[in-house]
Amino acid sequence: MPRIRHERFDCSPGCTVEGTLRYIDGKWKGVVLYHLFEGTLRFNEIRRRIPNCTQRMLTNQLRELEADGLIARKIYAEVPPKVEYSLTPRGRSLEPVITALKIWGDANVTLAPEVSQAAA
Amino acid sequence: MPRIRHERFDCSPGCTVEGTLRYIDGKWKGVVLYHLFEGTLRFNEIRRRIPNCTQRMLTNQLRELEADGLIARKIYAEVPPKVEYSLTPRGRSLEPVITALKIWGDANVTLAPEVSQAAA
DNA sequence: CATGACGGTATCCTTTTCGACACTATGTGC
């Protein structure tokens, strides 16, 4: 089980910052949330949008987001299984945060696929 | 060495979000930045503000932040060593991001030391 | 009968992260 890690934040002021980070941290959560801002998606729709994420990891991240009350999981009792994920109001309230992250990232993060060739 | 982990982000749009997260993620970085927004601080001043962080971890986080160009490290060649940390312009540009995180956290993160008693 | 889509689990393993602890150098105060 992914373990809830936001049990205590007794460090100092500014820790709600860390607290928020614990919600959206986790390799794929930011991207998942980002895609869900567009609207409700099925499991495999999300998968296809994040090809580098393994099925196991995606399930993990979704479960944690769900446990944190950020996304809702709706299961349809159909025969080819159908599960839809959508943001809860709480999840949607993260939009300004994600937006702030994206704005800074667009300005400051270099998405350079060719950098990794340096060692060759 | 802390290893730079922002080598590639080829996953999908929204990944600058992840990119930004890689900069401010890391257990204590958010708090360190938060305290540095107040102004320049010496090593032990930061330590005292974040008692739960070990010396080694603090050094680590500061080194990573420095390597990422977010903070500046100024060493005074004095005899009781004196090192001052301050934000670079790039680091300061993170302020809206940290602020967004803090706003959400203040509203949504429960700093509840008593919640962890649930299992008892 | 075999295959594929769907939405997962279970298991294993590697990498990364984090914390504890000891140790360093230099100078001051006792």
Place this chain on the structure above:
DNA sequence: GCACATAGTGTCGAAAAGGATACCGTCATG
């Protein structure tokens, strides 16, 4: 001579995160 303060470094080990891979049940299709 001893302890203390500053600002670290080094090593060790536990724990967590992440990735690879295989497997599950069900129904439709070929």
